[in-house]
Amino acid sequence: MDYMQAILQVLQPEALWATGVGTLGGILIGAMPGLTATMGVALLIPLTFGMPPVEGLNMLIGIFIGGIYGGCVSSILVKTPGTPAAAATVLDGYPLAQKGEAGKALGMATIASFIGGIISTVILACLAPQLAGVALKFGPSEYFSMALFGLTIISSLSGDIIKGILSGLLGIFLACFGADPISGSLRFTFGLTGFSSGFAFVPALIGLFAVSEVFVQLENILDDKVKKIKISGVWPSKKEFKSCIPTLIRGSLIGTFVGIIPGTGSGTASWISYNEARRASKTPEKFGTGLVEGVAATESANNAVCGGALVPLLALGIPGDVVTAVLMGGLMIQGLAPGPMLFQEHPEVIVGIFTGSFVANIFMFIIGMIGIKYFSMILNIPKKLLTVAIVVFCFIGSYSINMNTFDLYTMLGFGVLGYFMQKFNFSQAALCIALILGPLAESNLRLGLLGTDNDVLAFCASPITIGFLLLSVFSLVWPLIRAMREKAKAGAQPTGTSAN
Numbered sequence: 001m002d003y004m005q006a007i008l009q010v011l012q013p014e015a016l017w018a019t020g021v022g023t024l025g026g027i028l029i030g031a032m033p034g035l036t037a038t039m040g041v042a043l044l045i046p047l048t049f050g051m052p053p054v055e056g057l058n059m060l061i062g063i064f065i066g067g068i069y070g071g072c073v074s075s076i077l078v079k080t081p082g083t084p085a086a087a088a089t090v091l092d093g094y095p096l097a098q099k100g101e102a103g104k105a106l107g108m109a110t111i112a113s114f115i116g117g118i119i120s121t122v123i124l125a126c127l128a129p130q131l132a133g134v135a136l137k138f139g140p141s142e143y144f145s146m147a148l149f150g151l152t153i154i155s156s157l158s159g160d161i162i163k164g165i166l167s168g169l170l171g172i173f174l175a176c177f178g179a180d181p182i183s184g185s186l187r188f189t190f191g192l193t194g195f196s197s198g199f200a201f202v203p204a205l206i207g208l209f210a211v212s213e214v215f216v217q218l219e220n221i222l223d224d225k226v227k228k229i230k231i232s233g234v235w236p237s238k239k240e241f242k243s244c245i246p247t248l249i250r251g252s253l254i255g256t257f258v259g260i261i262p263g264t265g266s267g268t269a270s271w272i273s274y275n276e277a278r279r280a281s282k283t284p285e286k287f288g289t290g291l292v293e294g295v296a297a298t299e300s301a302n303n304a305v306c307g308g309a310l311v312p313l314l315a316l317g318i319p320g321d322v323v324t325a326v327l328m329g330g331l332m333i334q335g336l337a338p339g340p341m342l343f344q345e346h347p348e349v350i351v352g353i354f355t356g357s358f359v360a361n362i363f364m365f366i367i368g369m370i371g372i373k374y375f376s377m378i379l380n381i382p383k384k385l386l387t388v389a390i391v392v393f394c395f396i397g398s399y400s401i402n403m404n405t406f407d408l409y410t411m412l413g414f415g416v417l418g419y420f421m422q423k424f425n426f427s428q429a430a431l432c433i434a435l436i437l438g439p440l441a442e443s444n445l446r447l448g449l450l451g452t453d454n455d456v457l458a459f460c461a462s463p464i465t466i467g468f469l470l471l472s473v474f475s476l477v478w479p480l481i482r483a484m485r486e487k488a489k490a491g492a493q494p495t496g497t498s499a500n
Helices: 002-010 013-031 037-048 053-078 090-098 102-135 140-151 161-175 201-223 238-260 266-280 292-316 322-333 340-345 347-380 383-402 405-423 428-451 463-492
Strands: none
Touching: 002 013, 002 053, 002 347, 013 037, 013 053, 013 347, 037 053, 037 322, 053 090, 053 102, 053 292, 053 322, 053 347, 090 102, 090 292, 102 238, 102 292, 102 347, 140 266, 140 428, 140 463, 161 428, 201 383, 201 405, 201 428, 238 266, 238 292, 266 292, 266 428, 266 463, 292 322, 292 340, 292 347, 340 347, 383 405, 405 428
């Protein structure tokens, strides 16, 4: 009966209002480059202090879910990832907008986010204690092998494998700037104090994708080749949706699993999901050219992380990512200690959070689908005004994170780098993946080797590590095998015309 009361409490008008407002606020925050879901949750925690526990927590969860989804809006419309989680959405979402199918791209992103969020919430509600136990088995070697598997995606993201690898190596090199993760000694700082913490990721991301696109658009404005883009329908066709179903399920499961592992996050999940969708596709060469399936892969995964990240927080008291670390503060403010005892002492709170996650995803879907035609109006703004607005948001977003002037230089530097990478067909996505996963791989490799006295065999002894290493080898070899098969298939076809 207590469970039923907890569910009914979430469905009260006051609780629904709090969840709805939180979700809407999260979408608006996520859509603004640089203003992440973490920032939104942190800013609004004080407002929840006087609320009932379930009502206040569900407002914060609404911000979390809405913020992760909101990042796709600016990614698709203006090639400016609103959040790091939406960086991979740029690859196919922005080309779709350029084709005049921005409505369809946003529609699929909303549908995929909803499906990913619902699937991960079902898994959260059913298997939270059991799945959280898997996260405890991850040590340095498991984290390193998972990061290595993610880095192998680089080989298949670029049309030119050599340029893709070079982009990835450049990203790993840039990730080495700043303090050594083990000893704390400074590397590649050139005596500049601004380099001591390395490159801040969000300003680098904004520069790499948004500022570089501003430079490209300035060329178009100067050349007077600006095209008027018309907005098409919101819903993907039945055929497109049917073809995306395996991708949506796969992305949701990947996002949930990655979310359960503490310290990973939605950015990692979306890149892994995108690569797996590309690998499973019969037409992988179409990815990156404006494919609805690419949007489905990234958005289902990054929103599924929301439910997955709550698993270790609620069941073990271990935050799954940065946002849930802030949510943990929200729980503590309410006098609730996350962990196994929470399930026994306050089961009504757990049920309320599960129910609130369902409600927040429903609100996200409704607000997202209604708002698409208003989001898409951005494309009707004159290019010159839109470019100026993007530049202003880039500066505000980059500076507001750490209030550090050096982050503005980081943004501009990566903007110039991204511009020239576009010019010479180097993979910005490969560099982005390396910036995310490079530090994770380095720190855990060194920690793991220190813990095993540099015994490589002991480092690789874990079954999880072996599994990820085998997946890494497969990820590297499979594109070559597929290329050889296609070449052999092409050679087997008759060169002459067929007789009819």
